[in-house]
Amino acid sequence: MPDQNAPHVAVETDVAIIGAGPTGLFAVFECGMLRMKCVVIDTLEAIGGQCSALYPEKPIYDIPAHPAIAGADLVHRLEEQAAPFSPIYLLGRRVEALSERDGGGFELRTSKGELVRARAVIIAAGAGAFGPNRPPLNDLSAYEATGAVRYMVARREELRNKRVVIAGGGDSAVDWALSLKGIAKRVTVVHRRPKFRAAPESVAQMEAAATMGELDLAIPYQLHGLTGKDGVLDHVVLATLKGEEKAVPADHLLAFFGLSMELGPIAEWGLGLEKHHITVNPATCETNIPGIHAIGDVATYPGKLKLILQGFSEAAMAAHAIHPRIYPGEALHFEYSTSKGVPAE
Structure with a gap:
């Protein structure tokens, strides 16, 4: 070149x-x-x-x-x-x-x-x-530095047997959920509402995979916090608009907010x-x-x-x-x- x-x-x-x-x-x-x-x-x-x-x-x-x-x-x-x-x-x-x-x-x-x-x-x-739109979470930079929080995936193998939380409602979130469900230990997709902005066929495949237990859908939830130590992630905390919270075990958060x-x-x-x-x-x-x-x-x-x-x-x-x-x-x-x-x- x-x-x-x-x-x-x-x-x-x-x-x-x-x-x-x-x-x-x-x-x-x-x-x-x-x-x-x-x-x-x-x-x-x-x-x-x-x-x-x-x-x-x-x-x-x-x-x-x-x-x-x-x-x-x-x-x-x-x-x-x-x-x-x-x-x-x-x-x-x-x-x-x-x-x-x-x-x-x-x-x-x-x-x-x-x-x-x-x-x-x-x-x-x-x-x-x-550049990625970054979620407003405390201590985000520490988890970004270790790769626990990512905005792209260069190699899927890096996430093999990992617990992955994917946040977002567009094509990137849905496509990566489908791509990683057979590689990651567990995939959880977080979105604030049931309607996704992705291609309808891809959304249908993701929902079918959730029905079969191949991945989890956390709806209607939003990112609320990260827990771990020294940039090593152990849970992603989610919350509804009503303030109901739950912590999802996770090694990585993939944030796809455009x-x-x-x-x-x-x-x-x-x-x-x-x-x-x-x-x-x-x-x-x-x-x-x-x-x-x-x-x-x-x-x-x-x-x-x-x-x-x-x-x-x-x-x-x-x-x-x-x-x-x-x-x-x-x-x-x-x-x-x-x-x-x-x-x-």
Whole structure:
């Protein structure tokens, strides 16, 4: 994987892609198929975005042709797909400034001093910098330091034969409950109400597993406290809105209350924003600044679905919309990949 590490280096490219998650990686492929070179910049030290950072082993079920694929495996396949086009990855840094250049194009400055000069920009930064929403519990940091309280699961085997309490009502909580019920010693799912925000089929599977005694549901309860010593957890204390409490034996608490999103410097670039998202033309994914496009979770427009597969489609639309900027006056004759193939590395 190429990586440009030297500070104050000017990198010339056709397209600068901000964000190395699945959507950004697929944008490399789509641009490459149109003979456009890419530089990919990401704040994380590795490619993959949230798939790598938050759920590398979590199965993803809505990727076409993959009934189930782990986040890390999806990232690996996308990296392989992009490899023939030799993208430059600038990892572990963020874009601090973006400005338009005289004569067209853009200049991006990274936190490590590189200057990236590009004729177009694709923002595929998820919803910006992210971090977990942390529950307001006493002594939380002590349990975070030992790994007793976690907001992601890198390896399921670390939880084998452990007593795990999962808090949350979305897809992450339900999916991990199903994934861990055959590995952990006991799984207890805590939610403040019977209705979950996860995929209905997954919720049905979880409820069926609870009926069969494969996991426990603590409803309607909320997190109330942690008990243990020196960061070693022994119980998670739960409480109802009426103040009824119970302590659940636990070695680990997995808290899935979503991510705290922050656009960072992107918010200062004069782009049209709507609730921390970038508004785009749904036909081209272009923002209010010509030549800057946004795709994936960070982009919004009427009818937008926050699905990886929709981000893939947006990557293709953005690449085709950018092509005339890179090759002005050249007619783009659309060809299917089955006809034109993929360049050899």
